[in-house]
Amino acid sequence: MISVFINAPVDHWCATPDWGPRCKQYGLSEEACELAQKEGSIPSNYTSDGELEYAQCEKYNVSGVGFWPGIDPSNYSSGTMSCDSGWVYDDSQYNTTTVSDFDLVCGNGDLTQVSQSIYYGGTLAGSIFFGILSDVIGRWWTLLLTNLVSLVSGVVIVFSPNWWFFATMRFFMGFGNIPFKLTLYVIGTEYIGPSKRSLVILITISYAVGYMFLALPAYYIRSWRLLTLTMTLPLFWLPESARWLISVGKYDKAEKVITKVAEVNKVELQKPLFTKEFMEEQERIRKEHRPTGLDLIRTPRMRMRTINLVFIWMVTGMVYHGLSLNSSNLGTNNYVAFAITGGIEIPAYIMDIFIVEFFGRRLSLFFCLMLGGVACLSTAFIPTGVALTTVAMIGKFGISGAFAIIFLYTVELYPTNIRGIAMGSCSMFSRVATISAPLVLILAKYWDPLPIVIYGSLSVIASLSALALPETRGKKLPETLEEGEQFGMK
Structure with missing residues (x-):
């Protein structure tokens, strides 16, 4: 942003x-x-x-x-x-x-939009590359690498002598930034038990807070180079995911991580932590099949689930970014308008923490997408003014809530050994749709409300599509491809 x-x-x-x-x-x-x-x-x-x-x-x-x-x-x-x-x-x-x-x-005026598309191109490439990499080398190393890419490109871009150099560095910033967030979601979800997994949404709240308060340094730092450098800060690192360590047979390291977590939570662990039978079963599963991206669509139930999630991710990405771009006209003061646009996401994410536990992931996603869709469609019948702005912000509220839920939901629906690939693939398709969001806004020259009506219609369709997904609230995360295929069956 x-x-x-x-x-x-x-x-x-x-x-x-x-x-x-x-x-x-x-x-x-x-x-x-x-x-x-x-x-x-x-x-x-x-x-x-x-x-x-x-x-x-x-x-x-x-x-x-x-x-x-x-x-x-x-x-x-x-x-x-x-x-x-x-x-x-x-x-x-x-x-x-x-x-x-x-x-x-x-x-050369169009080059500002081209550089943004190049950034999105970087998020596309990074999502799929680091999604696969996180399942191969682990979540911790992926966090480290995405941090490094973001840090180096964020510093180097400050010294851009021309637009071509700037655009290249923007590509690498996108290459590292979004995959970092995706990997953070995966590792956070894998650490937390079923009863508390909704707290992973707090990661998204931190994004919204940063989004809103970015207006403050931007107000006082009016140089793009200094502002970029100020916002390029080293991000924190977490221990490796114990689930991933187990899935690749690194039981000694997994035991150290689990023991450390247990000490913090004052929980007494059973000994031995991993039985011989458990390790033999895990080894058998690993030898039978090495997971790839094709496993997302190899079996019938997983295939339909992947197609459904990809569609929802694409709609959510397009509508979220489309509304963010369109809401820049909230007022004459760019900084206040930017802060409001980011601030509306905070109550949406706080609401998510409660509704995903009370109503479940499926109904919560349905509600948020439907709310955003109906609000967007309503703008076609509301004249310009405070009422229109209010309804548009309700739409942004709903779609922001849906975006946070779909992150959590996707992590929970896929087994450990392809979870990173799944998140990277879904995010990749979402970024493809995001690139089209500004193009949809061009349709306003034919009818002012047309872009928002398109966003609203797609959001309503996606909300109905979400009802076909299995519920994950309180369920044990699937560990193997077989468990993933059977997940949600009655």
Whole structure:
């Protein structure tokens, strides 16, 4: 979400460097000199709201025209031309953004959106790569590697000399950032017993709090380079997942982790922790079949479950990011609007902690998706104003709640040995849909409410699809592919 600030659009107009030295000779302040040059060289007109608007990509041909205070285009006869000497950027709100640093305006204006798509491309690649890797080398090493990728790319991007370098580093930031979150969800769920697994949603609450309070440093740090560096902090590391250690036969390390957790929780463990029969059974399972991504669709029940979850993930990702982009018009103050958009997620995640335990994962996911969908559809019949904003935020509330639940639900539905692959695959498809979210918003030129109606319709369909999933509340997580296939059968 930091891209809202580092890629923020900036008002700009053509530079007239030949006039700069002459302007200073008249003893004008820097601000007065800038305004005089702007008024004397840039075409302008009044908008329908009665505001004076200056051209951003063209200027009058002032070649050979001398500057004097109060110069007016009517004083000389000249046609217009494109900006041939760069641009002047309004720094009243931002000292620097990527737009002003790399001249991403006029013919290069679309590159700001391209860099965001490249970031999403990084999340796509990272989700599937680290999803597979976490099942091979373990959750701890995956957390370490995603941390390292995020840290290095986050520091190096600050020294970007041009847009191409910046976009490349954004790819690697996406490559590490999202997989870190996915792996954290997996390891957190594998640590916690069935009765407390809903507390993993607290991870999402921390994201929402960070989302909301990002507006604060962004308000005081108006340079995109310094803001990016400030937000690039080393993240904490956790011990390896005991479930994964057991699944790969590392019983000594698994026993150390479990013993440490038991000491913290003041629980007395039985001895021996792993019986000979248990270890022999685990070894037999490992030799019979080495899990791959194909196991997500190899058997009938797992196949239907995967298709269903992929669809729900895609809808949730598209609607969440679409509403986030669309809700940037909440108010004239970008920082307040950003904070509200992030803040609405906190009560949604807090609600999730209780409803997933009281109603179960399936009904809770159904409720949140249906709430978000109905709210989005309702906006088509509400005029612009406070009522529309309120209903739109209800939609964001619902879809945010669904996003947190689908993370927890997916981890619980798959067996340990393909859990990382499953999360990575679902997240990958979600990122594909996320890339299309801004494209759906373009449809507003045909009918203003059309994008939100599309989001709402998909959300309602996904809510009904969620009812086909088995309930996982209070259930033991499946450990093997066989257990995963049989999970939820009556």
